[in-house]
Structures are given as structure tokens and as C-alpha cells.
Amino acid sequence: MHLADGHTDRSVCATCAYSLANGGTSGYCPPRVPLLAWKKPFWRDYMAYEILTPIATEEARIELKSYNTTIPMGSLAIGVDNIHHDVLLSPKFVQASRDYLFDLIRQSTKATYFSGIELRAVKAPDNAAYRKLLTDLLQSALTQAKYQKNIEIDLLFRLALLKFLTLEIGNQFANLILEGKEWVRQRGEHFERSQQAHVIKSRLAELQASRRAVVRGVGQQIAQMVADAEDNVVSKARRALFGEDFAAFYELLKNRLVFLDGGKDDVFFLEHYVLLGNYGRDPDRFEAMDELFQDFLRDAGLAISQDSAYTEASQSYGALMESAATAS
Numbered sequence: 001m002h003l004a005d006g007h008t009d010r011s012v013c014a015t016c017a018y019s020l021a022n023g024g025t026s027g028y029c030p031p032r033v034p035l036l037a038w039k040k041p042f043w044r045d046y047m048a049y050e051i052l053t054p055i056a057t058e059e060a061r062i063e064l065k066s067y068n069t070t071i072p073m074g075s076l077a078i079g080v081d082n083i084h085h086d087v088l089l090s091p092k093f094v095q096a097s098r099d100y101l102f103d104l105i106r107q108s109t110k111a112t113y114f115s116g117i118e119l120r121a122v123k124a125p126d127n128a129a130y131r132k133l134l135t136d137l138l139q140s141a142l143t144q145a146k147y148q149k150n151i152e153i154d155l156l157f158r159l160a161l162l163k164f165l166t167l168e169i170g171n172q173f174a175n176l177i178l179e180g181k182e183w184v185r186q187r188g189e190h191f192e193r194s195q196q197a198h199v200i201k202s203r204l205a206e207l208q209a210s211r212r213a214v215v216r217g218v219g220q221q222i223a224q225m226v227a228d229a230e231d232n233v234v235s236k237a238r239r240a241l242f243g244e245d246f247a248a249f250y251e252l253l254k255n256r257l258v259f260l261d262g263g264k265d266d267v268f269f270l271e272h273y274v275l276l277g278n279y280g281r282d283p284d285r286f287e288a289m290d291e292l293f294q295d296f297l298r299d300a301g302l303a304i305s306q307d308s309a310y311t312e313a314s315q316s317y318g319a320l321m322e323s324a325a326t327a328s
Contacts, residue, residue, distance in 0.1 A: 066307045071159070071249055076152055087160035093137055097165065100130045102172040104218050109176070113207045127225075135229040137161070142238055151242045158253050162226075166259055169218055173211060180204045212261045216268055219259030227254050280321055287317070 079086035103125040106114070141157035181204065184197050191197055207214070230250065238246075256272075257263055269275045277285040294304055 066310055069248070069252060071155055071252075072152055073156065074152075075150055076156060085156055085160075087156060089160065089164060090137065093133060094164070096130065096133055097168060098172060100125055101165075101168055101218065101222075102175060104221065105169075105172055105176055105214060108217055109207060109214060113203045114180070131225050131229070134225055135233055138226075138229050138234045139237070142234060142241070146241050151238075151246050154238070155246070155249060155253075158250070162253065162258055165222055165226075166219070169215055169222070169259070170261070173214060177204055177208060180207075212265055213267070215259075215261040216265050219261075220256060223254075223256045223259045230254060280325060287314075287321075 073085065076085055078084070103123065107125060138158075138161075141154050141161075144157075145151050145154035180200065184192060184200055187197075235247075235250070238250075257268075260268055266275055266278075276289060277283065279285070282288075297304060
């Protein structure tokens with residue numbers, strides 16, 4: 001563009017653009033000067049060093065401490081074995097849960113592993129009906145705790161419910177595998193040697209190998225139902241009756257890791273947390289990463305106080321790992 005003083009440039013400042021757009025003739029762009037002048041290195045060059053390398057005489061401003069959570073059960077009577085607490089779940093709920101979980105597992109695996117196979121006459125899982133049944137049961141447990149004026153009753157029931165559901169998911173998965181094998185066997189010895197029977201058996205083997213993925217999918221659906229009932233209905237009534245003193249325990253019981261197969265799933269960890277090594281020789285196993293982060297925090301000036309029980313357990317674990325590595 002040709003400017004008023006005769007020089008040529010391809011860019012126009014905001015003032016000249018406004019003047020030209022409104023019919024002005026000055027069109028003079030002032031010399032371009034830097035708006036900011038750095039007298040020190042850019043912050044990324046030295047901020048990390050200043051934060052992570054404290055002065056030697058500077059005291060730690062934050063102290064990290066270990067902690068543990070114990071769910072209170074002191075006021076409840078011990079069961080007949082003098083070890084556990086006894087909980088009786090409604091037979092109606094138990095049977096309804098078994099049927100629902102079987103249908104849910106069957107639905108989630110039918111398209112991949114059971115196409116063309118009818119194990120037994122089953123209907124599609126009724127999610128709304130089971131959700132209502134689950135919510136009603138949680139409310140009834142809270143009502144019992146209200147009458148007894150003891151929140152530990154509700155906590156015990158919640159633990160029993162989680163234990164039942166997690167165990168039953170595995171049981172119904174095993175029942176589905178068993179029914180597939182029975183479906184083949186009931187068609188006679190001649191059918192068992194046929195090509196179709198071999199295909200079905202291979203699908204059952206693939207399903208067994210995919211157990212962790214199936215349990216993960218079904219378990220997370222059930223975990224969502226429990227969380228929805230807790231957040232939308234039960235928690236409000238519990239706060240009105242017992243306040244907020246026990247909220248931390250119920251948050252702990254909402255952890256979705258409870259519904260994983262054995263409490264461990266690499267895919268789930270990778271998607272929602274972090275995936276670490278599983279073997280003793282893996283450089284990224286939990287113990288090695290924990291030690292690395294503790295050193296990192298100490299270098300940043302954070303004081304880490306170790307609980308004596310944790311220290312003893314860590315030393316014992318290290319000794320066992322060394323002995324296992326020596327034996328292998």
C-alpha cells in the first residue's frame with residue numbers, strides 16, 4: 001500500500017486503517033516499536049529452577065503426611081463366626097439382581113459371541129425397573145439406620161451390597177459360559193463333533209479370555225446406577241438425618257475401582273488414571289514411581305513424614321521382592 005509520505009508497506013496499523021475507511025488522507029503509519037522489552041530471561045527459563053530448587057536455609061512450607069480411612073463398625077454386633085458382620089439381603093432383590101445381571105451380560109456379549117445361538121428365552125434387561133429396585137433398597141437401609149439412630153447400619157449395608165453385586169457379576173458371567181457349553185452338549189454327541197459346535201466352543205473360549213473387559217463394562221453400568229441413586233435420592237435424605245459427618249465414607253464407597261475384576265484393570269487405569277508396570281522388574285512399577293515422586297517432592301522443599309507402619313510394611317515388601325528376584 002502507498003502511504004502519504006510516499007513509502008510502501010504491505011501492512012497498515014489500526015489507526016491508519018480506521019482513517020482510510022472513513023475517507024481520511026493522512027494514512028501515515030508511525031514507526032513500529034516493541035511494546036514490551038524483556039530485561040530478564042523469559043519466565044519459562046528460570047521459573048522452574050526457582051520453584052524446584054529452594055534455598056538451603058529455607059524451611060519446608062508444606063508437609064505431606066500419610067493417612068488411612070477406617071469405616072466405623074464398633075457399635076455393631078459381630079456375626080456367628082465372631083469375625084464378620086452378618087447381613088441378610090432381600091430374597092426378592094437377590095433373585096432380581098441375578099436375573100438382571102445375567103441378562104445384561106448376555107446382551108453385551110450376544111452380538112459378538114452368541115450370534116445365531118439361543119441359550120434360553122430371556123428378555124432385554126429392564127434398566128428402569130432395576131434402578132428403581134436398587135434405589136428403594138438403599139432407602140430402606142437408611143430407614144433402618146434412622147429407626148436405630150445408628151449410621152453404621154447403613155454403612156454396613158452399603159458394603160454388603162457392593163460385595164454382593166461384584167461377586168454376582170462374576171457368577172453370572174460363569175453361568176453364561178456354562179449355559180453355552182450345556183447348549184452344545186444337549187444337542188448330542190454327533191453335534192459336538194460338527195463344525196458349528198467347534199465354532200461355538202471357540203467363541204466361548206474367546207469370551208472367557210475377554211472376561212475382564214465384559215466385567216468392566218457391566219460393572220461400570222452398575223456403578224453408575226449406584227452413584228445416581230446415591231447422588232439424586234439417598235444422599236439428600238441422609239444429610240437431613242445424620243448431617244455431613246459421614247460423607248467421606250460414602251464418597252469412598254462410590255469408587256468405581258470396586259466393580260473391576262479383582263479391583264484391577266489395565267484398560268480402566270489407562271483411560272482414567274495412569275498405567276504402571278505389573279511385574280517386579282518393570283521400571284515403572286508403583287513402588288519405583290512412588291520413590292521417584294517422593295524424591296522429586298523432597299527436592300522441591302516438601303517435607304514427607306513416613307508413618308512407622310508404612311515404613312515397616314515397605315521394608316518387608318522390599319525384602320520379599322529381593323528374595324523372589326534372587327530365587328528366580
